[in-house]
Amino acid sequence: MRQTTMKRIAGELGVSITTVSKVLNNHHDISEATRRRVLAKVEQLGYQRNAVARSLTLRRTHTLGIVIPDLMHSFFVEIIAGIEPVASGRGYGLLLCSSSEDPAKERAELEMLRGRQVDGVVLASANASGNTDMLLQLSRERTSLVMIDRDDHPSVRCHRVLTDDERVGVLATSHLLDAGRRAIAHIGGPPIVHAKRREKGWRDALKARDVKPADGWLVGGGFMESDGYRAMKRLLTGRTRIDAVFAANDPSAIGAMKAIWEAGLSVPDDVAVVGVGDIALGDLLRVPLTTVGWSRRDQGRHAAELLLNSLEGDVDRAQRVIVPPRLIVRESSGSTR
Amino acid sequence: MRQTTMKRIAGELGVSITTVSKVLNNHHDISEATRRRVLAKVEQLGYQRNAVARSLTLRRTHTLGIVIPDLMHSFFVEIIAGIEPVASGRGYGLLLCSSSEDPAKERAELEMLRGRQVDGVVLASANASGNTDMLLQLSRERTSLVMIDRDDHPSVRCHRVLTDDERVGVLATSHLLDAGRRAIAHIGGPPIVHAKRREKGWRDALKARDVKPADGWLVGGGFMESDGYRAMKRLLTGRTRIDAVFAANDPSAIGAMKAIWEAGLSVPDDVAVVGVGDIALGDLLRVPLTTVGWSRRDQGRHAAELLLNSLEGDVDRAQRVIVPPRLIVRESSGSTR
DNA sequence: ATACTATCCTTTACCGTTAAAGTCAAGGAA
DNA sequence: TTCCTTGACTTTAACGGTAAAGGATAGTAT
Numbered sequence: 001m002r003q004t005t006m007k008r009i010a011g012e013l014g015v016s017i018t019t020v021s022k023v024l025n026n027h028h029d030i031s032e033a034t035r036r037r038v039l040a041k042v043e044q045l046g047y048q049r050n051a052v053a054r055s056l057t058l059r060r061t062h063t064l065g066i067v068i069p070d071l072m073h074s075f076f077v078e079i080i081a082g083i084e085p086v087a088s089g090r091g092y093g094l095l096l097c098s099s100s101e102d103p104a105k106e107r108a109e110l111e112m113l114r115g116r117q118v119d120g121v122v123l124a125s126a127n128a129s130g131n132t133d134m135l136l137q138l139s140r141e142r143t144s145l146v147m148i149d150r151d152d153h154p155s156v157r158c159h160r161v162l163t164d165d166e167r168v169g170v171l172a173t174s175h176l177l178d179a180g181r182r183a184i185a186h187i188g189g190p191p192i193v194h195a196k197r198r199e200k201g202w203r204d205a206l207k208a209r210d211v212k213p214a215d216g217w218l219v220g221g222g223f224m225e226s227d228g229y230r231a232m233k234r235l236l237t238g239r240t241r242i243d244a245v246f247a248a249n250d251p252s253a254i255g256a257m258k259a260i261w262e263a264g265l266s267v268p269d270d271v272a273v274v275g276v277g278d279i280a281l282g283d284l285l286r287v288p289l290t291t292v293g294w295s296r297r298d299q300g301r302h303a304a305e306l307l308l309n310s311l312e313g314d315v316d317r318a319q320r321v322i323v324p325p326r327l328i329v330r331e332s333s334g335s336t337r
Numbered sequence: 338m339r340q341t342t343m344k345r346i347a348g349e350l351g352v353s354i355t356t357v358s359k360v361l362n363n364h365h366d367i368s369e370a371t372r373r374r375v376l377a378k379v380e381q382l383g384y385q386r387n388a389v390a391r392s393l394t395l396r397r398t399h400t401l402g403i404v405i406p407d408l409m410h411s412f413f414v415e416i417i418a419g420i421e422p423v424a425s426g427r428g429y430g431l432l433l434c435s436s437s438e439d440p441a442k443e444r445a446e447l448e449m450l451r452g453r454q455v456d457g458v459v460l461a462s463a464n465a466s467g468n469t470d471m472l473l474q475l476s477r478e479r480t481s482l483v484m485i486d487r488d489d490h491p492s493v494r495c496h497r498v499l500t501d502d503e504r505v506g507v508l509a510t511s512h513l514l515d516a517g518r519r520a521i522a523h524i525g526g527p528p529i530v531h532a533k534r535r536e537k538g539w540r541d542a543l544k545a546r547d548v549k550p551a552d553g554w555l556v557g558g559g560f561m562e563s564d565g566y567r568a569m570k571r572l573l574t575g576r577t578r579i580d581a582v583f584a585a586n587d588p589s590a591i592g593a594m595k596a597i598w599e600a601g602l603s604v605p606d607d608v609a610v611v612g613v614g615d616i617a618l619g620d621l622l623r624v625p626l627t628t629v630g631w632s633r634r635d636q637g638r639h640a641a642e643l644l645l646n647s648l649e650g651d652v653d654r655a656q657r658v659i660v661p662p663r664l665i666v667r668e669s670s671g672s673t674r
Numbered sequence: 675a676t677a678c679t680a681t682c683c684t685t686t687a688c689c690g691t692t693a694a695a696g697t698c699a700a701g702g703a704a
Numbered sequence: 705t706t707c708c709t710t711g712a713c714t715t716t717a718a719c720g721g722t723a724a725a726g727g728a729t730a731g732t733a734t
Contacts, residue, residue: 003451003478005690016714021692029712046474051453052398053690055389056719063432071418074411081408084435088446093453095400096433098421109425114340116388116430137383141340342720353684358722366682390720393689 004047013037024049055117063093064307065113065121069101075279075296079124079148082300090308092119103130110134118143120307122300125149132156144310146303151193159306160320163294165194168325169201171292172246172274175327177209179335181244181272184211187221187231187256189248195223198248198276216240221252228255236263243271244333250275250291257287257332268334278328290333294325341384350374361386392454400430401644402450402458406438412616412633416461416485419637427645429456440467447471455480457644459637462486469493481647483640488530496643497657500631502531505662506538508629509583509611512664514546516672518581518609521548524558524568524593526585532560535585535613553577558589565592573600580608581670587612587628594624594669605671615665627670631662 006020013020015034022030023038041047055061064087068076080096087094095118099106106126111134113121121138125148135156139145145158169186176184186202189195199218206213216238221231228247235242236259247253253275260271267273267287278293302321329335343361347354352371359367360375378384392398401424405413417433424431432455436443443463448471450458458475462485472493476482482495506523513521523539526532536555543550553575558568565584572579573596584590590612597608604610604624615630639658666672 001477001479003454007690017690018692018715019713021690022713025692031712034712048448048452050690052389052392053719054692056393056690056721057692059719061389066433071414071421077408077414080433081435084408084433085437088434093449094433096403096417096421096431097425098418100422111385112430115385117340140338142338344720354721355685355723356683359683362722368682371682387720390689391722393691393720394722396689 003050004045005050006047009038009041009045009047013041059117061093061117061119062091063095063116063118064304065095065097065109065116065118066124067097067099067106067109067113067121067126068124069099069106069126071098073279075277076124078296079122079300079303082295082297082302083122083304084300086301086304086308090312092308099126101126107131107134110138114138114141114143119311120144120146122303122307123147123150144307146307148299148303149194157318159303159310159318161299161302161306161323162320163299163323163325165197166201166204168276168292169198169203169246170205171201171325171327172198172276173202173205174209175290175329175333175335176244176246176272176274177205177211179244179272179333181334182211183214183217183240183242184244184246185217185219185235185242187219187228187235187245187247187252189252190222195248198246202246214240217242221248223249223252225251225255225258228252229259230255232256232259236260236265244273245271246274248276250277250279250289253289253291253332254285257285257289267332272334273332275332285332287332288330290330290335291328292325293328294323298323340387341382342387343384346375346378346382346384350378396454398454398456399428400432400453400455401641402432402434402446402453402455403461404434404436404443404446404450404458404463405461406436406443406463408435410616412614413461415633416459416637416640419632419634419639420459420641421637423638423641423645427649429645436463438463444468444471447475451475451478451480456648457481457483459640459644460484460487481644483644485636485640486531494655496640496647496655498636498639498643498660499657500636500660500662502534503538503541505613505629506535506540506583507542508538508662508664509535509613510539510542511546512627512666512670512672513581513583513609513611514542514548516581516609516670518671519548520551520554520577520579521581521583522554522556522572522579524556524565524572524582524584524589526589527559532585539583551577554579558585560586560589562588562592562595565589566596567592569593569596573597573602581610582608583611585613587614587616587626590626590628590669591622594622594626598623604669609671610669612669622669624669625667627667627672628665629662630665631660635660 006017010017010020020038023035070076097109099109110131121143132153139158147158148161151160151162173184186199188199219231219234221227245256247256253273257267257273260267265271275289275291278291306319343354343357347357357375360372407413434446436446447468458480469490472490476495484495485498488497488499510521523536525536556568556571558564582593584593590610594604594610597604602608612626612628615628643656
């Protein structure tokens with residue numbers, strides 16, 4: 001059985017399709033009597049507007065695309081959980097895509113979303129940056145864009161929901177200083193702005209307390225566990241003594257802890273460790289990891305609001321929203337507060 | 338700037354729109370020369386078919402609706418993670434809805450999916466059963482349906498992906514018997530088939546080992562932590578001595594453990610506990626919970642395959658797929674294997 | 675020369691809805 | 705009476721694409 005259409009309703013009532021359409025869109029040039037007859041028929045037949053046909057004429061799908069790198073990562077799910085109530089509350093649907101951390105798949109998903117004419121796209125921190133052209137094309141074709149946790153692609157004019165990465169570095173480093181540490185190394189991330197800013201926060205926090213970083217304190221790293229592991233090895237074999245490490249993210253911090261243990265040292269007694277990101281399971285580790293995190297749910301909420309506001313309102317300036325980071329103290333930093 | 342349409346391509350090449358359409362749909366009545374000219378133009382303009390318009394004529398949206406009760410529950414995310422690669426691999430999009438455990442919202446989401454003309458719907462174990470009429474209407478309007486972990490709504494003819502609940506009960510109970518327990522109580526669930534079947538499994542396993550359940554061993558409960566707590570209280574104050582409990586699900590088992598601790602007893606020394614569901618964090622508890630779980634990802638995968646097969650193939654019989662449960666031994670059952 | 679057949683396009687109609695323009699009767703003003 | 709409004713519709717033309725039926729041209733069979 002096929003779904004009821006306006007045509008059927010109009011036919012059964014002996015009015016035109018447009019009249020039915022007008023009733024459902026609350027146009028005022030409809031008599032109260034007709035309005036009631038139409039609504040009664042709508043009710044009786046369980047009619048529901050065909051969103052596909054509507055989208056075609058209105059050129060609005062009332063749909064947002066969400067592209068995340070990995071469904072199984074808890075924080076991407078939290079982002080979605082932040083987006084969902086906002087979108088659903090305002091009548092928007094969510095088209096979910098996972099790029100599986102693969103630039104090619106990300107590109108395919110973006111193409112798909114373009115074909116489906118989504119009104120907006122939330123792009124959650126994909127590591128892929130090869131798809132700038134697609135993003136540009138999307139925004140050129142009046143699709144609103146929000147990027148979460150990414151402050152690159154400078155040519156792409158879109159909203160961004162970020163955290164304050166310098167403050168992340170300051171929080172982590174000050175905490176270690178407060179805990180009495182003085183020789184605080186930093187394992188940097190990959191060459192992206194976020195990592196650079198965390199490094200700057202580290203530098204600033206040290207300076208604010210008149211601690212001068214020694215030469216060997218800054219080591220290059222990356223965002224993978226293996227990066228942290230290798231970097232820590234280098235720190236431990238170097239001749240500069242350190243009593244704490246601030247790693248650019250949690251996996252890297254975990255790698256660092258492994259290296260410390262391998263060297264027969266203790267976390268936090270010999271070396272205190274602080275990471276960034278508050279990944280799930282961080283409190284499940286042999287030594288629960290002190291880290292700097294921020295609300296992914298708020299990020300999702302803000303992303304959805306930015307998107308919907310620029311879709312519904314007239315203002316269309318690219319905005320940036322900063323979600324404040326906060327310190328999560330566990331055992332790896334050797335402090336109780 | 339507006340997106341390129343077939344009209345534009347046809348116009349620039351001096352051919353008809355239909356010709357362009359035929360090229361893109363691989364019709365054979367197109368000369369090689371024309372085909373190449375069209376494809377070149379498509380490439381040059383970055384043309385991509387408008388899925389909305391296509392959906393309208395084809396009466397197929399190539400979209401699946403997913404309705405889950407709660408985004409933050411890890412196993413619903415796992416279900417989605419099982420669905421995603423199958424759907425995406427076959428060119429289907431996923432429209433994600435969360436019912437927030439609320440029958441009214443579930444209904445609204447189902448209505449929304451109906452309006453959006455999704456080709457199929459995956460309904461993951463909602464507690465709400467008030468929406469049978471909506472489900473019937475959807476399937477009457479040729480929307481394929483799969484229900485995960487739900488074997489009620491008998492009037493709704495649809496695919497189902499379930500686990501073997503009797504076997505769940507047998508696995509849990511046999512494990513406790515193997516661990517040397519003899520007085521094994523059961524805290525039942527709410528009055529739904531799944532709980533009844535788990536209870537039957539418990540009964541069967543006992544019978545198979547010639548253990549006759551005493552009168553007080555079966556207590557009514559529910560699926561909430563508080564249900565397990567109250568039920569356990571009753572078990573502990575009754576005069577029948579027990580040395581193990583099989584609870585109908587994990588939250589209930591956790592409630593039971595709390596009651597045991599409150600009574601000054603030990604898990605598993607005084608009372609061994611086994612739950613069902615393998616919820617996240619089950620291994621994070623004061624005493625990690627032994628439980629019977631099954632692969633949510635497989636459930637998602639099967640759900641997607643059933644749906645897509647019945648959408649693309651001709652066969653349309655309602656199928657049921659059983660995902661096998663397996664025992665996950667942790668400390669609460671006092672056994673090492 | 676005539677009819678038949680492929681091959682390769684185009685024309686027409688439709689999918690379900692909405693916006694814009696058009697119609698038509700009733701009532702009021704001049 | 706004529707003209708103008710106003711209210712309450714209806715008609716027409718899109719939105720972007722696809723399917724079915726309808727040419728036109730060239731080549732082949734008779």
